[in-house]
Amino acid sequence: MENTDIIYGVHAVTEALQSAKVNKLYIEENLRGKNVDHIKILAREKKVSLSWTPKAELNKMSENGVHQGVVARVAAFSYADLDEQLNQLKEKTNATLLILDELTDPHNLGSIARTADATGVDAIIIPKHRSVGITPVAVKASTGALQHVPVIRVTNLSQALTKLKAANFWIFGTDMDGTPYDQWNTNGNVALIIGNEGKGIALNLKKQVDEMITIPMVGHVQSLNASVAASVLMYEVFRNRSK
Structure with a gap:
């Protein structure tokens, strides 16, 4: 497995931010709303860099998944023993x-x-x-x-x-x-x-x-x-x- 994984969607990204597992955050440019505001605050608190990104690029990163305008790069999933x-x-x-x-x-x-x-x-x-x-x-x-x-x-x-x-x-x-x-x-x-x-x-x-x-x-x-x-x-x- 690679050193990083892509996750997407408001809930998944919010949980990852709260767990301090996000390396980089990507939000669709011009996207606004309460969810975005909350994610931005979390990113600032956790000192995660944020990139405003075109929707087409987010589609590519998520392999056309339903990303809701929010994508994150996280550490590779750690399986338990x-x-x-x-x-x-x-x-x-x-x-x-x-x-x-x-x-x-x-x-x-x-x-x-x-x-x-x-x-x-x-x-x-x-x-x-x-x-x-x-x-x-x-x-x-x-x-x-x-x-x-x-x-x-x-x-x-x-x-x-x-x-x-x-x-x-x-x-x-x-x-x-x-x-x-x-x-x-x-x-x-x-x-x-x-x-x-x-x-x-x-x-x-x-x-x-x-x-x-x-x-x-x-x-x-x-x-x-x-x-x-x-x-x-x-x-x-x-x-x-x-x-």
Whole structure:
């Protein structure tokens, strides 16, 4: 990965400024409004240089993403380390980890991170290969949540699950046949696997799952979008623990 990344959009850039992660700020020339004023104040406070930039140049920098007239150059995304995260969570008895098995859509990743932040998920685990990473599109879709939820990238998900089991995590998967999610016992440390958008959870990972969870459906479509399914299940864990 290069030493810098591009992020864009008002929320993502604002969060990055507040986290002191912006190296350079670009705002569309002649753009005005409360959001711009707020971003300018943050940039001044954090001593970030600002460049008034033509819209065409911002389109190019964001690869025609919906940048809302605001683009920033930030330090390359720093992935968390699995062993360090498990060490931090070892005293916790109700930790929640989300494992994304080869998701390919950055919008799904960003949306999932947004809900993970809202429901207190401790970290997200993704594989290094055949999977979307933290891209500008994912950061934009997360509306800044990826500044707050640790993302762990591992070479081998199966080995990661073995470590999680050794750290007293229960491993759950999502499947058409399983325990209905409203009967799911979410006590203890929970690690939930969300499968690939088309193939679902890989067979080798299914063998390591302690219990499959299903979301009942009565319509003609037999599967939910990955980010929607993840959100339903994250909120079920959150609901149970908020009682």
